[in-house]
Amino acid sequence: AQTVTQSQPEMSVQEAETVTLSCTYDTSESDYYLFWYKQPPSRQMILVIRQEAYKQQNATENRFSVNFQKAAKSFSLKISDSQLGDAAMYFCAYRRGYGGATNKLIFGTGTLLAVQP
Amino acid sequence: DTAVSQTPKYLVTQMGNDKSIKCEQNLGHDTMYWYKQDSKKFLKIMFSYNNKELIINETVPNRFSPKSPDKAHLNLHINSLELGDSAVYFCASSQRDRGGDTQYFGPGTRLTVL
Numbered sequence: 001a002q003t004v005t006q007s008q009p010e011m012s013v014q015e016a017e018t019v020t021l022s023c024t025y026d027t028s029e030s031d032y033y034l035f036w037y038k039q040p041p042s043r044q045m046i047l048v049i050r051q052e053a054y055k056q057q058n059a060t061e062n063r064f065s066v067n068f069q070k071a072a073k074s075f076s077l078k079i080s081d082s083q084l085g086d087a088a089m090y091f092c093a094y095r096r097g098y099g100g101a102t103n104k105l106i107f108g109t110g111t112l113l114a115v116q117p
Numbered sequence: 118d119t120a121v122s123q124t125p126k127y128l129v130t131q132m133g134n135d136k137s138i139k140c141e142q143n144l145g146h147d148t149m150y151w152y153k154q155d156s157k158k159f160l161k162i163m164f165s166y167n168n169k170e171l172i173i174n175e176t177v178p179n180r181f182s183p184k185s186p187d188k189a190h191l192n193l194h195i196n197s198l199e200l201g202d203s204a205v206y207f208c209a210s211s212q213r214d215r216g217g218d219t220q221y222f223g224p225g226t227r228l229t230v231l
Contacts, residue, residue, distance in 0.1 A: 046222075103211065
């Protein structure tokens, strides 16, 4: 069974600094997708970034980028120029590729990010 | 112009009652999901429907029964509520073969069973 591990329950960063959140996963599949979701205190789950396993290039969305290391099964999220609004719980998630009842997201336990002014 | 909406956002009820949560999406997606987030913030899939057909049914008590009247709606009915059912329930939707089948979430329903 696939598993997702986030080893940092809490992280803190100064405003305008850079922070990296870690995520590792375990799978025997070759076709899959990885996601980072943000959950602010409003509890809304917001998609931050997505990475397709077949793509070697790391995904980037504005100040958010990932370091995808497929062989190491590692998928870290880097937040540059941190802003107060980035304070939230961040979840790493895995989804198998297509076929059958495979669309479920498997989540890590989350990392609570605090941003200090 | 809300993409995925849920009602109600908060639900407080007594043990033993029956309650329903409704979800609607206006994204034109063909797949919808229910996830449960427990008190430790852990998120886990419960059910998924594709074009009104149940395609994922995780190990969930029989007291939970999803219903999808059409592909834009997915409801969750819970019978004989127990204290352990207290959680946040999220609805999500996605479209197969589009955008990596990315799932978009509703705002969540916080269920408190007293």
